Amino acid sequence: MTDHAYFLYHSIGQYPDKAGQMTKAMAEFADIWGAADDRQWSKVLTKREEFLSLWRTLIDAPDGSLTSAENVTTALFSVIGGLPPGYLRGKRLLIAADCFPSLHFLLNGLAERMGFMLHTVPTRDGHFWVQDDDMLEAWGPDVGLALLTFVTSTSSHRCDLSRLLEHGKAMGSLVGVDLTQGIGIIPFSLADHPVDFAISSSLKWLCGTPGAGIIQMRADLIEQVAPELRGWFSQENPFSWGLDAFKYAPDARRFDHGTPSVLACLGSIPALKWHAAQQGLLAHNRLLTDQIIAAVDQAGLTVATPRSPDRRGGSVMIDLPETTDTQTLVQRLRELSIHVDSRGQILRLSPGAITTEHHVAKLFDQLIPII
DSSP states (O other): OOOOEEOBTTTOOOOTTHHHHHHHHHHHHHHHHTSSSSOHHHHHHHHHHHHHHHHHHHHTOOTTSEEEESSHHHHHHHHHTTSOGGGTTTSEEEEETTSOHHHHHHHHHHHHHHTOEEEEEOOOTTOSSOOHHHHHHHOOTTEEEEEEESBOTTTOBBOOHHHHHHHHHHHTOEEEEEOTTTTTTSOOOTTTSOOSEEEEOSSSTTOOOTTOEEEEEOHHHHTTOOOSSOOGGGBSSTTOOOTTOOOBOSSGGGGOOSSOOHHHHHHHHHHHHHHHTOOSHHHHHHHHHHHHHHHHHHHTOEEOSOSSGGGBOSOEEEEOOTTOOHHHHHHHHHHTTEEOEEETTEEEEBOOTTOOHHHHHHHHHHHHHHO
């Protein structure tokens, strides 16, 4: 059996017997959806509620404040497209340059139509992530909304959410957070960080499937939003089809729209249940990331990630020399069953549950001679 050294939890998370558990979940869906009766929807919506319940428990979200979304981009559009005009029109929307690019693409396209100015805080020369101090300096009372990245995908920088959130409240801004790159490895609780809304996916450290994202929003703000992206599932009763009787659901279900991606939710339930039963995932990750940082230092390479565990997610990034062909490097490592990826000259390493100390040693035994 091939010994795969897996460092891609920033992309797709893995856990023991993931394939077997997903196969059972998909077979259960096939049995439900393929049955010649009238109980398909009641059964799969019950399973979807199990997915939502696992997410609510994970982040300490109140009942009725969370629903599913296909991905973080559609989740953000549902939020932005539902806010009353007074929150954004004529104001700035603040975001860091090292956000997930898909969200910036969306916001850049919406700015003119929705009447806000997109203010992107840049990375300082010689730095690999946007500094919290620079976010705070740019953040004045004319910021209607600040979208924070919990952990970045290119440096694994973990922002100081408490500090940023406190400032945002003082400025009277809405504060949203993209949890995607940190949730599942870095603890997050809405009780500790009561942001106005949160968006995420289940893909990465949570080891779920594509299409199983979430939107969470505080209750009193939900009452004010009227999502532009709406449909039959945005109602209290999705099966109410009176064309003149549409009324938003009173809770987070108003962010639903057309037929929900129940298959992705069902496919992610085994991963979320597995994750909820684990202890020591972060300690295991810290053991391996410390080992990686030590190996990078020994090799004389540049760590492109905060060294402090309190300011770091679950990944370690390496800034490779300009002479390194990163695509060739990734391919050569893949041929050795070592799985990493790169963004430009940044090599991304994310060790998780199936990664071992042996795998880290194997990686650097091969990486250094190639470089």
